[in-house]
Amino acid sequence: MGLAVPEEVVRVASDIREMRVRGAGRIAKAAATALMVAAERYPGSDAREFREYIRRVAELLLKTRPTAVSLPNAVSYVVGPLLRAPHVGSVEEARRLVVERASSFIRYADEALERIAEIGSRLVRDGDVVLTHCNSLAVVSIIKRAAQRGKRVSVYATETRPLFQGHVTARMLLEAGVDVTLIPDSSVRSLIRRVDKVIVGADAVAANGAVVNKIGTSLIALIAREHGVDFYVATETYKFSPFTLSGEPVVIEERPPTEVVPQEFLDKHPRLRVLNPSFDVTPPGYITGIITEVGVIPPSAALLVLEEIYGREGVREQASVAVDEEA
Ligand code: RUB
Secondary structure, three states, X not given: OOOOOOHHHHHHHHHHHOOOOOOHHHHHHHHHHHHHHHHHHOOOOOHHHHHHHHHHHHHHHHOOOOOOOHHHHHHHHHHHHHHHOOOOOOHHHXXXXXXXXXXXXXXXXXXXXXXXXXXXXXXXXXXXXXXXXOOOHHHHHHHHHHHHOXXXXXXXXXXXXXXXXXXXXXXXXXXXXXXXXXXXHHHHHHHHHHOOEEEEOOXXXXXXXXXXXXXXXXXXXXXXXXXXXXXXXXXOHHHEOHHHHHOOOOOOOEOOHHHOOOHHHHHHOOOOOOOOEOEEEEOHHHOOEEEEOOEEEOHHHHHHHHHHHHOHHHHHHHHOOOOOOOO
């Protein structure tokens, strides 16, 4: 038994789990903020207890949703040095470390988004029709920036069933004065000839350049390939997964059947099985380029990005940061 996790932190965890906070970037920033709040709120003076308490907060956050690798990457960036340190020092030192790492993660995330908007907007030509899927802040930022630069850009936004994140994308873009056409997910092949390029976000990028994003993304990539339409992924490099280097697959979240059909329908048809995978994997061969804060890279360069971030040795180390291990 240790100190209770503060209410505010429990709320952030439940906001992520219940998808009131969603999108890989926003999830990562919310987790970093929660760790900072937890560190600031620790009332005691025992450094070892502080470390155990932070470990529990990290575990709580990590358990919320399994797919977006931005979450374990953010958590391990913020608490990894404290949990791995051979000596803890004072509570004040440990607290400062967590708060500084959390702020530097959040600052990096904001700057990365800004760079992606700038770099990605250069790929958008005047008059382009861009198709996007789900709700990605990276994609929305690119399109808003292109519009701010005076490019006439219009967007086809898929509804993104079953939870309709496409409505969020439509609202964000409409508020920025961008023309949006909302389309059913299943209409992409019928409408692809009107589209100049596809840009989607990412929840995880594997070491081989495969991209995990909202369910349906890989079908759109397939259709784009069939019609010779460029397919871009916009993502911060903290969504690149060091875990995939050791052969670990990205876990695809399974969401409840009631997101697909109402409970009454399930009650009426007890033998009905419903599958509701939330994400899918787009193979690297279908991806024209990955727009990151360090530039537009081919999917084959994903491994280089991971090595650049973690170092060759660090890649292994990062892949094994387990917050449940005794530091
Ligand atoms: C969101 C989703 C987004 C990515 C990228 O899924 O798949 O495309 O997370 O978003 P969910 P961003 O709604 O299930 O979280 O660019 O904002 O990080």
